[in-house]
Amino acid sequence: MLDEFHYCLTSFMMNLKSDNWQPFVKQILLSIV
Incomplete structure (x- = not known):
């Protein structure tokens, strides 16, 4: 669990650091919700 985090x-x-952080954040938010 901690390793995954x-x-x-x-x-x-x-x-x-790259330019594709917005879709990445959207993916995280979607996975959380």
Whole structure:
């Protein structure tokens, strides 16, 4: 569970550096809801 969170967090930070962070955030929000 913690590893998955860390992986998501790392992927999130990586995506923030690129230009495709908006769809990534949308995907996270959709998966949460």
